[in-house]
Amino acid sequence: MNDILAGLLHAAHLIFTLDADLIEISLRSLRVTLSAVLVSSLIGLPLGCWLAVQRFRFRRLVIATLNALMGLPPVVVGLIVYLLLSRSGPFGVFGLLFTPTAMIIAQVVILTPLIASISHQAIRDLWAEYHDLLISLNTTRRQRIMTLLWDGRRALLTASLAGFGRGIGEVGAIMIVGGNIDHATRVLTTAISLETGKGNFALALALGFILIGLAVAVNLIIHSLSRTEVSGRW
């Protein structure tokens, strides 16, 4: 109990003194995860929507696989991305290992199936509702997907936010591909891991509280910007 209280006090101290290192790693956490969420959303949202609209032979298999990939173990993703980006790996020439870019790549691999799966579920229900209308209007497939994406934007926002939630708290993959280098690739989760290793539980816990606060704040800001739960249904 004492450790938890000390952690809270330490967190408050770090925040009110605007600790420079804290701000740096918090911003890096946000940048890495928001970039990964953006790229994953650009891939995952249309993919989920397309899977809801399109009928093809292995559709069920693809959807089942996508659902299974939601549980992709980050540490394995990290290891594979590491081996791919290593100087001795196939993409070694780009020199991306131990950079924020490598961390973003790993997170995109982790987040895309999650965002695609959730958006597929949401769009499937909406498609059932819109099916007859869109067919009778003789729309093209592209128009259908665009309509569904726009009208389902609230549910899709949830899909992206779920991705953000998984990404911001993730440590296994980014620790491996980022290397936790001070002032280069250290983020909140890897810093927590480091401080726990040093036995500095108060500081580790303080960073943990800040991480939770950050995740909540980002969700609140995005909700208020998109005005969910404010006027009517849409």
Next chain:
Amino acid sequence: MKMGPLLALTLWALSTVSAQAESLKMAVTTSFHNSGLAEVLLPEIQKDTGIEVQLLVVGTGQALRLGEAGDVDAILVHSKAAEEEFVLGGFGVHRREIMFNDFVFVGPSADPAGIAGAASATEALGLIAQNGASFVSRGDDSGTHKKELGLWADAGIDAEARAVSWYKEAGAGMGASLNTASGLNAYIMTDRASWLKFGNKGDLALLYAGDPALFNQYAYLPVSPEMHGHVKAELALQLEDWLVSDRARDLIDGYVLEGGRLFVFNAKR
């Protein structure tokens, strides 16, 4: 839904990569990093040579792998046999000894195995094994782990004789292993610096130190540019010149933690 602010947010998120000074990636061991010496040396290195050293803090085993793959420009580790193999394999230009510190045995303050009075490190290990007192091993192929295994071999206690009931392999870094030892109230071998800096000591106390067999030599190995053309060989040599300079000697020898001197500079020039 207003897209403007969201767009601004995402644009900011993508503006990640910043301009960098001349930087060099060096893999170092957890024990070196935990000592806090890096925080003293790195700013001075940047001031004197303009090199920004980026540290990858890993076990010796992984540090050598990073060097073999060409993912770092230099390594600073402490496991002589593995280092010599690294140079023989053509991955490193050469091996340059820089400094040494020492390992210590830490354990429950009541010292149930009575190692405090042991005459040597191997005798201390023998006492722990005889009494079946809980002992936490790094178990991660790090320099410290290799050193510990070597001492067990010298004590004549082989892997089969180390029963799981008392010999626990944590498979983790120094700090995490110390946390495990603290939780189990068990014996553990650690470098002195990690122990002094460790914040979760619990009932543990420093029980045995001083055997020359526990000395721990650190060496610097630049990664071979012949093996990996992209490594910053020139910067790595510049850094080596700095590490063996009088300036480095004064900083390393002058570094004290909780009243005790940690490292002894012994580079040959």
